[in-house]
Amino acid sequence: MLKVKVYVTLRESVLDPQGTAVKKSLQMMGHHSVEDVRIGKYMELTFADDAANLDTLVKEMCDKLLANPVIEDYRYEIEEVVVQ
Amino acid sequence: MLKVKVYVTLRESVLDPQGTAVKKSLQMMGHHSVEDVRIGKYMELTFADDAANLDTLVKEMCDKLLANPVIEDYRYEIEEVVVQ
Numbered sequence: 543m544l545k546v547k548v549y550v551t552l553r554e555s556v557l558d559p560q561g562t563a564v565k566k567s568l569q570m571m572g573h574h575s576v577e578d579v580r581i582g583k584y585m586e587l588t589f590a591d592d593a594a595n596l597d598t599l600v601k602e603m604c605d606k607l608l609a610n611p612v613i614e615d616y617r618y619e620i621e622e623v624v625v626q
Numbered sequence: 627m628l629k630v631k632v633y634v635t636l637r638e639s640v641l642d643p644q645g646t647a648v649k650k651s652l653q654m655m656g657h658h659s660v661e662d663v664r665i666g667k668y669m670e671l672t673f674a675d676d677a678a679n680l681d682t683l684v685k686e687m688c689d690k691l692l693a694n695p696v697i698e699d700y701r702y703e704i705e706e707v708v709v710q
Contacts, residue, residue, distance in 0.1 A: 550668070551670070561669075564669070564691070564692070567691055568687055568691060571687075573687060575674045575677035576671060576672070576673060577627075577672045577673060577674055578670075578671070578672040579669060579671050579672075580669065580670040581668070581669050582667075582668040582669070582670075583666075583667070583668060584633050584634070584665070584666040584667060584668035585648070585664065585666070586635070586662075586663070586664040586666075587660060587662070587663050588660070588661045588662040588663075589659050589660060589661060590659045590661055592659070593659035599657060599659070603652055603655075603657060603660075606655065607651055607652060608648070
């Protein structure tokens with residue numbers, strides 16, 4: 543089984559209101575050492591063993607569906623999972 | 627500067643309608659090798675250099691705010707970022 547971990551994050555130049563809200567909540571909880579919070583998406587995709595050209599496949603999935611190329615960046619890691 | 631990467635995912639036993647919807651969309655795009663999609667949150671927290679007991683801090687933040695302990699699991703990685 544093949545597993546791909548995809549991380550989608552807002553570009554540095556893009557405001558992150560959700561992250562700002564979480565930062566303020568943490569600081570109100572007394573965590574004043576928190577300087578910044580950025581929130582993104584984390585996806586785990588499972589592929590059939592015979593999936594070929596995974597790099598090309600995942601790039602196309604990210605470009606077309608999983609990430610918004612205008613405001614988001616993405617990176618991914620491919621893992622082989624041995625099923626007992 | 628200290629950076630903590632937090633990954634929040636739904637527990638295996640919890641249904642993931644968002645993941646299911648993305649899986650179906652990918653398969654409609656022709657990606658039939660996709661067997662499963664699980665979607666979670668990815669957060670990057672930046673701390674002041676003098677932040678102490680980071681493990682304890684981050685665990686408390688996750689338990690109280692960043693993750694829902696009833697339906698979600700979390701893991702995190704602590705990184706030292708050298709600012710040029």
